[in-house]
Amino acid sequence: MFGLFKNRIFRRFKKTEASIHELxxxxxxxxxxxxxxxxxxxxxxxxxxSTQDMPLSDFLLALDTIEPKSENLMVVLTGxxxxxxxDIEQCxxxxxxHGARWGMVTNGYLYNQDKHNAxxxxxxxALTISLDGLEINHxxxxxxxxxxxRTDSAIALARGSTRLNFDVVTCVNARNIDExxxxxxYLLSQSVKAWRLFTIVPIGRAxxxxxxxxxxxxxKYLLDFIxxxxxxKTIDIKFSCEGYVGPYESKVRDTGFFCRAGINIGSxxxxxxxxACPNIDRSFVxxxxxxxxxxxxxxxxxQVFRDRKWTKTGRCANCNQYADCQGNGMHxxxxxxxxxxxxxxxxxxxxx
Amino acid sequence: MKSKWIRNILRGLSVTSMVFIFQACYGSPQxxxxxxFIEGLVKASATGEPIQGIKVxxxxxxQYEFTDEMGKFSFYTDLSGSYPILFEDTDGGQNGVxxxxxxxxxxxxxxxxxxxxxxxx
Ligand code: SF4
Ligand code: SF4
Numbered sequence: 001m002f003g004l005f006k007n008r009i010f011r012r013f014k015k016t017e018a019s020i021h022e023l024x025x026x027x028x029x030x031x032x033x034x035x036x037x038x039x040x041x042x043x044x045x046x047x048x049x050s051t052q053d054m055p056l057s058d059f060l061l062a063l064d065t066i067e068p069k070s071e072n073l074m075v076v077l078t079g080x081x082x083x084x085x086x087d088i089e090q091c092x093x094x095x096x097x098h099g100a101r102w103g104m105v106t107n108g109y110l111y112n113q114d115k116h117n118a119x120x121x122x123x124x125x126a127l128t129i130s131l132d133g134l135e136i137n138h139x140x141x142x143x144x145x146x147x148x149x150r151t152d153s154a155i156a157l158a159r160g161s162t163r164l165n166f167d168v169v170t171c172v173n174a175r176n177i178d179e180x181x182x183x184x185x186y187l188l189s190q191s192v193k194a195w196r197l198f199t200i201v202p203i204g205r206a207x208x209x210x211x212x213x214x215x216x217x218x219x220k221y222l223l224d225f226i227x228x229x230x231x232x233k234t235i236d237i238k239f240s241c242e243g244y245v246g247p248y249e250s251k252v253r254d255t256g257f258f259c260r261a262g263i264n265i266g267s268x269x270x271x272x273x274x275x276a277c278p279n280i281d282r283s284f285v286x287x288x289x290x291x292x293x294x295x296x297x298x299x300x301x302x303q304v305f306r307d308r309k310w311t312k313t314g315r316c317a318n319c320n321q322y323a324d325c326q327g328n329g330m331h332x333x334x335x336x337x338x339x340x341x342x343x344x345x346x347x348x349x350x351x352x
Numbered sequence: 353m354k355s356k357w358i359r360n361i362l363r364g365l366s367v368t369s370m371v372f373i374f375q376a377c378y379g380s381p382q383x384x385x386x387x388x389f390i391e392g393l394v395k396a397s398a399t400g401e402p403i404q405g406i407k408v409x410x411x412x413x414x415q416y417e418f419t420d421e422m423g424k425f426s427f428y429t430d431l432s433g434s435y436p437i438l439f440e441d442t443d444g445g446q447n448g449v450x451x452x453x454x455x456x457x458x459x460x461x462x463x464x465x466x467x468x469x470x471x472x473x
Contacts, residue, residue: 024382025374025375025376025379025382027376027378027379072382072383072384074380074382074383076376076379076380078378078379093428096428101382101383102383103379103380103381103382103383104380105378105379105380117414117415117416117417120415120427120428120429121415121417121426121427121428121429122427122428123387123389123428125383125385125387126380126381126382126383127380128375128379128380128381160414161413162413162430163385163387163413163429163430165380165381165382165383165384165385166381167380167381194381196375198377240377241374241375241376241377242377255374258374260374260376261376264374265376265379277376277377277378277379278378279377279378329377331377
């Protein structure tokens with residue numbers, strides 16, 4: 001009964017958030033260059049990407065259009081690998097000076113003591129490091145034999161910082177699913193406090209590796225593992241925001257499913273495109289910072305993100321969970337809007 | 353005016369206190385902490401000339417910064433009531449030789465500027 005009441009309040013809350021659409025979280029795809037070549041990469045970038053990094057001054061002009069900025073506006077530097085940029089500390093420092101907080105997602109390969117110190121000095125307040133297995137699997141997935149060792153030392157540096165809100169993220173796939181308990185033990189031994197798990201989605205380079213996608217049984221195992229481990233309170237473990245997971249909703253995350261793309265989450269992509277999460281199909285782009293005022297676009301466009309009724313189509317059309325799921329995360333849609341790419345709930349209840 | 357009542361109800365319910373904290377799959381956590389911006393200038397007490405290459409360390413963390421050619425340094429750090437800071441000449445005779453100074457900075461708001469004079473031995 002209380003659960004039903006909570007669900008109703010939460011649905012109402014989501015609606016209100018969509019109508020207020022306060023921008024709290026802004027991705028900046030500052031480079032598409034990367035030093036690794038991961039098999040599961042959702043961004044499909046390459047080592048010697050021909051696309052130039054976006055000049056910092058261009059991004060700052062877009063950032064300055066956001067007025068007033070929400071109290072905790074967070075800029076998240078993403079890529080490619082953000083540490084490929086030589087001016088990464090300067091980028092962070094200027095973003096902080098321009099009134100936003102900032103954080104970064106990194107593969108950890110270039111993250112050493114000097115870099116750590118310089119980034120904290122530049123005002124970095126949050127960091128995510130990707131770890132996709134113990135040594136053999138992580139190196140295999142990352143296509144690099146030194147990757148695990150480098151990531152391991154990056155984790156040691158980050159977890160020792162009092163300044164950072166730090167977590168480790170793991171992309172769970174058919175190759176590393178059996179290793180999840182071992183990764184858990186490793187993270188505990190490293191005193192890591194927060195761990196977020198997401199699954200491989202067949203987009204970007206991962207579209208070429210369908211054998212990495214979890215079976216339904218593996219997916220359920222993952223959710224059971226998260227649910228069980230949360231009860232132990234040894235680490236702040238959670239399933240990512242990637243999809244609606246029906247009966248597991250209250251067991252694997254702190255809050256119910258809410259895809260905030262275009263509601264609280266925006267992005268400036270490498271070519272100046274204005275969108276929401278960088279893993280969303282590029283046909284959902286709403287404007288471009290080189291031709292439009294970023295904040296005007298944020299305030300006046302993005303309807304497709306804020307009113308999701310259009311997702312009631314294909315397999316979502318007659319779904320009895322639609323009110324809570326609303327067509328899953330936006331990154332699960334292609335621009336033709338014909339059908340949702342992945343239904344997480346269906347993986348749990350194949351017959352449902 | 354847009355109604356924000358539902359937000360306020362949710363803020364009040366302990367079961368949903370995490371509702372405003374989120375992160376996207378490919379993003380980092382949010383930074384909810386307060387920070388402090390510390391900047392300053394290091395000069396030679398005898399001449400008033402700026403000194404390059406002085407290591408400025410917060411001794412209760414592992415944070416440090418070196419002064420630039422104008423003798424300036426700056427960094428963000430955790431918000432705190434006081435900051436133990438060590439000024440050290442770590443580059444030998446390269447930019448002159450100066451004695452280390454250990455001090456405690458007590459800031460009055462969340463950004464602070466100060467100058468430090470270093471003596472020769
Ligand atoms: S069918 Fe669509 S609305 Fe229903 S649970 Fe799956 S993704 Fe969500
Ligand atoms: S688009 Fe995907 S990653 Fe972004 S908020 Fe929605 S579910 Fe999360």
